[in-house]
Each structure stands twice: as structure tokens, then as C-alpha cells.
Amino acid sequence: MPPAIIVHGGAWDWPDAEDAPKTEYLRQAARAGYAVLCSGGSALDAVEKAVNILEDAPLFDAGIGSHLNADGIVEMDAIIVDGTALDFGAVAGVQRVRYPVSLARQVMQRTPHKLFVGAGADALAAKLGLELMPNIAFVTPHEWQRFLDKDTSGPSDTVGACALDAQGHLAAATSTGGSPLKMPGRVGDSPIFGAGAYADSAFGAASATGLGENILRALLCKHAVDQIAAGQDAQAAADAAITHIERRFRPSMAGLITIDQQGRLGFAHSSPKIAVAYIDANGHLHAPEHRR
Secondary structure, eight states: OOOEEEEEEEEEOOOGGGHHHHHHHHHHHHHHHHHHHHTTOOHHHHHHHHHHHHHSOTTSSSSTTOOOOTTSOOOEEEEEEETTTTEEEEEEEESSBSOHHHHHHHHHHHSSOSEEEHHHHHHHHHHHTOOBOOGGGGOOHHHHHHHHHTOOOOOOOOEEEEEEOTTSOEEEEEEEOOSTTOOTTOOOSTTSBTTTEEEETTTEEEEEEEOHHHHHHHTHHHHHHHHHHTTOOHHHHHHHHHHHHHHHSSSOOEEEEEEETTOOEEEEESSSEEEEEEEOTTOOEEOOEEEO
16 A cells, blocks of 8 residues: 655744745655655654654744743643554653653553643653753744743644555654643643644545644544544545534634545644645655645
């Protein structure tokens, strides 16, 4: 089965000058994930690798570049989903883990639990030997200035990926620093199974971005995969999911990416913009500019 991968870098609005650099990072992430798939790696390996690249990219609200909370601290959330095992691992409120999505995978594969939060998640990362950094290392000058200005109007640049590997396995992953100047301890949709990400290798996978409180209430990614299970392809399912959330929670300010068992890809959004890149089952790289 030909592999395929799709990645996103947020759904909201941002200055047009950021479109090109965001797209370049997304292209890098898609290529890196696809290279994993082409070398025989799993869909889980591919989405983790792609999201790691975006966690290191300072333009996105994930890892380095995450928004600060109201106390001036970075708190990050992530999830990874194994569609074949119908399994997941997630973390929330981590402050020192360089790659939160990698810790989420370790939660899934090396503990009997599904979700670790706060200091317990950071301690688990240290115990498992994952790379840690001081919290200040995640703070970019742009985000520090946003904190000083008390600017809560910034975009949702949560990152995510969905992939299909040569064995027909599907996976999804999402990573975020949350909303700007959020209340300490706030957790949005990203680490929540069925909301921020979902995958079932019999049908499809999805990763969401945007206003987390709305995505949580809509269980957006589970809704999208349910549409695939009902017979829609990935693009129709993405469109249906956005129609659903807009009907219930307008303005929903949401976006998501999807992939189905045949390797067909989709994305949709109710926000002014969404940032995506993908490599289809024919090996072609696309990074379309999409805005409403």
C-alpha cells in the first residue's frame, strides 16, 4: 500500500508575511515523515518525526515558540494515537520536555496509563531519559513580547500529523502550547482522545487545531473518522466535521486534517486560514495556500 502523510501548523489567522515560512517548515515536516514511511517506518514513527520538526520550529505554538500562560510559563500538551491498536498516549501541562509528542508516545508504550499531567509528566520524561530543557528555552522573543503586551488575540498554531504506512496502519499526533495567556493549568483539546486527535486503521485518522474549547465539545476528530466509517472519503469527512462544529458552536474557529484507509487526504477549516502540507499516495508534495 503506498504511504501518505499530511501535516498542519494551525488554523486561525496570522500576518500574510508568515505564510511562506510556515509553509516551508510544513514541507520539511511532511518530507521527513514521508522519508520515514518510505524507509519502512511505521505511521507512528512518521507522525512523531513530523511533529518533532514542528515542535522545534519557532513559528508554531508547540515546543519552542509555544504561547506563555498568564503567569509567563510555557505549558505544553500532546497526544499520539495508534489506529491499529486503538491506543493512545497523552501529556498535558508539561514545562520541560523538548518533544511533548515523544513523551506522549512513551506514555502509550512504556506505561500502563494513557495521560500524564504537569510535574508528574515532566518527572516521567526525566525517568525515561527524554531530553529536558529549562522552561525559558521554549520562549521566543515574539512570544515574550506578546506576554508583556497581554495580547490574547494571537493565532492557534497547534501542530499535527496523520499518516498511512505501507502495512495499512494509520496514526495521528497533535502538539500544542495552548492558547496565549491561558489560565495556568488550562488544557484544551489537543491531548484529548477523540477531540485533538483520533485514528482507527479500519477507517481513517484526524488531527485538529483551533479553538480548543469548541473542538472538545464537538469531539471533532472522532466525528470526522465516524464520517469515514460511514462511507465518506477523507476530504468529505473533513468538510462534514467542520460543518458540524460550525452548526453547533459558531464561530467555531476550528480546522482539521484527515486521512483515510485508502491514503486519500483532506483538510477543512472554519477559521480565516489553515496551514497544511501533504505528500499523497503518488509521492507528490503539496502545500496549498488556504484561506476563507
